[in-house]
Amino acid sequence: MKGGAKKTVVAKIKLQIPAGKANPSPPVGPALGQRGLNIMEFCKQFNDRTKDMEVGMPIPVVIEAYADKTFTFITKTPPTSYLVKKKAGVASGSKTPGREFAGKITMPQIEEIAKMKMADMGVDSLEAAISQVIGTAASAGIKVEA
Numbered sequence: 001m002k003g004g005a006k007k008t009v010v011a012k013i014k015l016q017i018p019a020g021k022a023n024p025s026p027p028v029g030p031a032l033g034q035r036g037l038n039i040m041e042f043c044k045q046f047n048d049r050t051k052d053m054e055v056g057m058p059i060p061v062v063i064e065a066y067a068d069k070t071f072t073f074i075t076k077t078p079p080t081s082y083l084v085k086k087k088a089g090v091a092s093g094s095k096t097p098g099r100e101f102a103g104k105i106t107m108p109q110i111e112e113i114a115k116m117k118m119a120d121m122g123v124d125s126l127e128a129a130i131s132q133v134i135g136t137a138a139s140a141g142i143k144v145e146a
Contacts (some may be wrong), residue, residue, distance in 0.1 A: 094141020
């Protein structure tokens with residue numbers, strides 16, 4: 001934004017893309033293509049920004065498309081449910097949460113996830129973030145151990 005001129009945002013596009021694996025196929029291509037954005041440039045920038053993350057980890061991204069066909073984007077932390085299942089060592093949650101457990105997770109692991117997710121959660125205390133992570137674990141059928 002040279003000279004203090006403000007660009008006009010014409011769209012906010014929210015996607016979830018595996019780290020290091022952005023490519024022109026759906027969902028990226030169609031979402032950016034319909035706005036006339038440079039798909040390959042986005043893929044290159046996204047893959048470069050996520051190159052130090054675990055390949056394939058789902059990364060939420062918010063892309064702001066401008067009237068001049070340029071864009072900016074921010075990456076967020078992986079979804080809480082993904083992190084909880086990863087720490088619990090399970091591929092998917094329980095089919096009947098509350099009655100059957102798919103795995104277990106410890107409080108220190110919950111706290112670690114909460115600290116990582118706090119910025120994206122919109123909470124102002126670690127306790128509130130921990131509470132949200134515990135709720136996510138419970139709804140996935142992951143038992144929380146003290």
